[in-house]
Amino acid sequence: MSDPTGPEGSPARGVSRRGALGMAALAAAGTAVGFGVGRGTASGSASDDDGAYDFDGEHQAGITTPVQRHLYFASLDMTAGATREDLISLLQEWTDAARQLTAGQEVGDTGAVDGSPLAPPDDTGEALGLGPHHLTVTFGLGPSLFTRDGDPFGIAARRPEALAPLPLFAFDLLEEPISGGDLCIQACADDPQVVVHAIRNLSRIAFGRAQVRWTRLGYGRTSRTSAEQQTPRNLFGFKDGTANILSDDAKALDRWVWADDGWMAGGSYLVARTIQMTIESWDRTRLEEQELVIGRSKGEGAPLSGGTEMTEPDLEMTSSTGGFAVPETSHVRLAHPDRNDGVQLLRRGYNYVDGNNDLGQITAGLFFLSFQRDPAQFVQVQNSLKTDALNEYIRHVGSALFAVPPGVRRGGYVGQGLFES
Numbered sequence: 001m002s003d004p005t006g007p008e009g010s011p012a013r014g015v016s017r018r019g020a021l022g023m024a025a026l027a028a029a030g031t032a033v034g035f036g037v038g039r040g041t042a043s044g045s046a047s048d049d050d051g052a053y054d055f056d057g058e059h060q061a062g063i064t065t066p067v068q069r070h071l072y073f074a075s076l077d078m079t080a081g082a083t084r085e086d087l088i089s090l091l092q093e094w095t096d097a098a099r100q101l102t103a104g105q106e107v108g109d110t111g112a113v114d115g116s117p118l119a120p121p122d123d124t125g126e127a128l129g130l131g132p133h134h135l136t137v138t139f140g141l142g143p144s145l146f147t148r149d150g151d152p153f154g155i156a157a158r159r160p161e162a163l164a165p166l167p168l169f170a171f172d173l174l175e176e177p178i179s180g181g182d183l184c185i186q187a188c189a190d191d192p193q194v195v196v197h198a199i200r201n202l203s204r205i206a207f208g209r210a211q212v213r214w215t216r217l218g219y220g221r222t223s224r225t226s227a228e229q230q231t232p233r234n235l236f237g238f239k240d241g242t243a244n245i246l247s248d249d250a251k252a253l254d255r256w257v258w259a260d261d262g263w264m265a266g267g268s269y270l271v272a273r274t275i276q277m278t279i280e281s282w283d284r285t286r287l288e289e290q291e292l293v294i295g296r297s298k299g300e301g302a303p304l305s306g307g308t309e310m311t312e313p314d315l316e317m318t319s320s321t322g323g324f325a326v327p328e329t330s331h332v333r334l335a336h337p338d339r340n341d342g343v344q345l346l347r348r349g350y351n352y353v354d355g356n357n358d359l360g361q362i363t364a365g366l367f368f369l370s371f372q373r374d375p376a377q378f379v380q381v382q383n384s385l386k387t388d389a390l391n392e393y394i395r396h397v398g399s400a401l402f403a404v405p406p407g408v409r410r411g412g413y414v415g416q417g418l419f420e421s
């Protein structure tokens with residue numbers, strides 16, 4: 001199963017090759033072992049952080065999976081001259097490696113230290129001793145993969161209609177080097193070293209066939225996909241993810257998240273937007289103004305129409321000072337399904353910090369990620385945000401769209417349906 005909250009039960013546990021040997025030895029010695037020890041965990045004891053999700057399943061993991069604490073995201077381009085065979089073999093090798101990584105195993109046949117001393121190790125080694133930490137690895141295919149001159153991958157005719165470049169939106173200040181890409185890998189886990197290790201090893205496998213175009217390191221989640229998860233806060237200090245689609249809402253997932261057409265059936269479309277936040281001007285803004293911009297209270301996260309965090313905003317309620325209690329230009333009002341023909345998104349973004357500029361201002365923001373059955377859903381909401389008061393404090397600098405194929409059956413590889421008629 002790919003999704004721990006899906007119908008197929010609870011999370012699997014990671015077992016490394018060495019862990020498996022260790023378990024066999026313990027079992028032979030009559031010791032009960034109820035969990036995997038992951039990447040040779042030194043103590044052999046398992047904490048909650050050792051939990052693992054299977055890579056194989058109906059849907060790829062990392063969409064409805066409870067949002068982990070850390071993210072490392074990579075966008076890659078196929079190298080000039082790469083062929084259909086290169087693309088297929090890359091997806092096959094990525095699948096094998098992702099199965100190992102998510103199980104807490106070392107990558108390759110000989111891992112980090114068991115290979116020939118005369119050759120570079122299969123695995124880079126920095127995650128030795130760490131458990132899987134709920135790692136998920138989610139792969140996507142960008143529109144440019146299908147529109148390459150000469151169709152070197154033989155897939156132009158298989159491009160889903162929905163996989164067209166996003167339009168340019170009002171206030172977009174997109175930077176080419178941190179936008180687009182032929183392929184993407186989203187690695188999420190509860191340990192930062194585990195996500196970096198995953199992307200590093202998968203990029204290494206791609207060598208000669210694809211190279212990294214841009215990456216984004218997210219250090220803290222800004223959404224929740226499970227009712228059990230506390231709502232986190234974004235860098236403006238507000239609770240983010242309150243009104244998200246949750247993993248137990250099968251009806252909403254079928255209506256708004258899972259694609260149902262052709263080889264993409266059971267997959268989804270991923271929008272990735274790097275949104276810089278002008279932290280310094282926000283921090284000089286009065287609390288009252290901050291709340292009017294968002295449309296919710298900063299402490300509780302309740303809509304300005306009243307109630308508690310989980311109370312639905314009353315968009316008709318007027319305030320004593322005139323106008324709506326949840327203001328006309330507030331973010332929550334404009335993004336609300338009632339203002340968008342009922343459209344919903346599954347948001348799965350992360351906070352990021354990336355150095356500072358010459359004025360000493362922090363380069364930080366929201367790496368906005370949303371999954372939807374059709375990118376038109378994102379387009380609809382983003383167009384509504386044209387009059388968002390939040391626009392004064394944010395700048396969209398990166399943008400990408402990817403088709404995220406359905407989950408992988410045992411023995412198969414990610415994206416396999418694309419190459420079969």
Ligand SMILES: C=CC1=C(C)c2cc3[nH]c(cc4nc(cc5[nH]c(cc1n2)c(C)c5CCC(=O)O)C(CCC(=O)O)=C4C)c(C)c3C=C
Nearest residue numbers: 234238239240241242243275332335336337366381382394
């Ligand atoms: C196009 C989609 C969206 C972008 C881009 C976006 C950017 C963005 N959002 C926040 C902060 C908050 N967003 C909140 C709610 C919310 N945002 C979107 C969509 C986009 N946000 C939706 C669909 C919703 C839910 C609306 C609803 O149904 O009520 C909230 C409130 C808490 C919550 O429900 O999550 C906050 C806070 C920032 C800072 C930002 C860009 C940097």
Ligand SMILES: [Fe+2]
Nearest residue numbers: 240331332335
């Ligand atoms: Fe938002």
